[in-house]
Amino acid sequence: MNHSETVSLFIKGRFIFFHVVFIISAFLVPMESSALLLGVFLYFTRMFGVTAGYHRYFSHRAFKTSRSFAFLLACLAQSSGQRGVIWWASNHRHHHRFSDMPQDLHSPVTGTLFHAHVGWLFAKEQAGWGKFAPDLIRSRDIMAINSSYLFWVLLGLALPAAIGGAITQTWMGAFNGLIWGGLFRIFLLDHVTWTVNSICHTVGSQPHKSDDNSRNIFLLCIPSVGGSFHNNHHAFPIGARNDHQSKLQLDLSGMFIELLGVLGLANNIKRYKKKS
Ligand SMILES: [Zn+2]
Ligand SMILES: [Zn+2]
Numbered sequence: 376m377n378h379s380e381t382v383s384l385f386i387k388g389r390f391i392f393f394h395v396v397f398i399i400s401a402f403l404v405p406m407e408s409s410a411l412l413l414g415v416f417l418y419f420t421r422m423f424g425v426t427a428g429y430h431r432y433f434s435h436r437a438f439k440t441s442r443s444f445a446f447l448l449a450c451l452a453q454s455s456g457q458r459g460v461i462w463w464a465s466n467h468r469h470h471h472r473f474s475d476m477p478q479d480l481h482s483p484v485t486g487t488l489f490h491a492h493v494g495w496l497f498a499k500e501q502a503g504w505g506k507f508a509p510d511l512i513r514s515r516d517i518m519a520i521n522s523s524y525l526f527w528v529l530l531g532l533a534l535p536a537a538i539g540g541a542i543t544q545t546w547m548g549a550f551n552g553l554i555w556g557g558l559f560r561i562f563l564l565d566h567v568t569w570t571v572n573s574i575c576h577t578v579g580s581q582p583h584k585s586d587d588n589s590r591n592i593f594l595l596c597i598p599s600v601g602g603s604f605h606n607n608h609h610a611f612p613i614g615a616r617n618d619h620q621s622k623l624q625l626d627l628s629g630m631f632i633e634l635l636g637v638l639g640l641a642n643n644i645k646r647y648k649k650k651s
Pocket of ligand 1: 470
């Protein structure tokens with residue numbers, strides 16, 4: 376089996392494998408609070424990688440950054456286990472192109488809620504990279520990062536295991552680190568990301584009148600680090616911030632990008648302006 380076949384097998388099987396191993400382990404292995412705290416911390420670091428990196432930078436170019444910081448964002452996001460940067464961005468751009476139309480790969484309007492949440496990941500039809508991410512496949516940097524996907528996922532699992540083992544000096548501590556710092560983090564990140572695709576196209580407020588069924592759900596703004604203001608995002612996809620109606624709309628990813636701007640790590644940040 377060559378490298379690409381190994382990656383493909385890992386990708387297809389990992390959704391089920393990681394979920395099953397996490398759920399069984401959560402029942403069988405006593406949870407250590409330090410491992411859970413580590414998992415929550417790592418969850419938020421990866422969520423920023425996915426929302427600010429995969430979503431707002433690589434999919435929508437909502438800001439500009441240096442080659443080295445883009446590399447960091449891509450590596451961080453790839454360790455989330457949500458497939459490589461080119462797959463993520465091309466399928467997401469496809470979603471915006473056909474949002475809630477029959478061609479949409481994960482619409483709960485034209486398909487079931489289950490299909491929009493997770494079922495579509497196992498479907499044969501996926502967005503073509505050449506059509507939806509030509510800018511990404513032209514970049515040798517991004518192609519190289521994309522092909523190292525498996526390495527970053529495994530590193531993202533090995534790291535919390537090593538930290539857990541180092542803190543407790545036991546194999547059980549390492550196992551706890553792997554389960555709660557690794558698999559729990561992946562489990563939570565998957566479902567919160569998928570919830571934006573499924574629930575945020577089903578229920579919630581719709582301050583922007585649009586052709587699709589995208590919605591804002593305030594209650595999910597913390598775990599989704601601002602991604603749940605999804606109707607705002609669909610109204611202005613290239614924007615770095617989703618707090619269109621009020622500063623109380625806690626768009627943590629937008630704040631993160633603004634912070635990157637202050638630190639000189641992001642520039643040309645695109646912001647939504649209300650029409651007067
Ligand atoms: Zn959407
Ligand atoms: Zn988007």
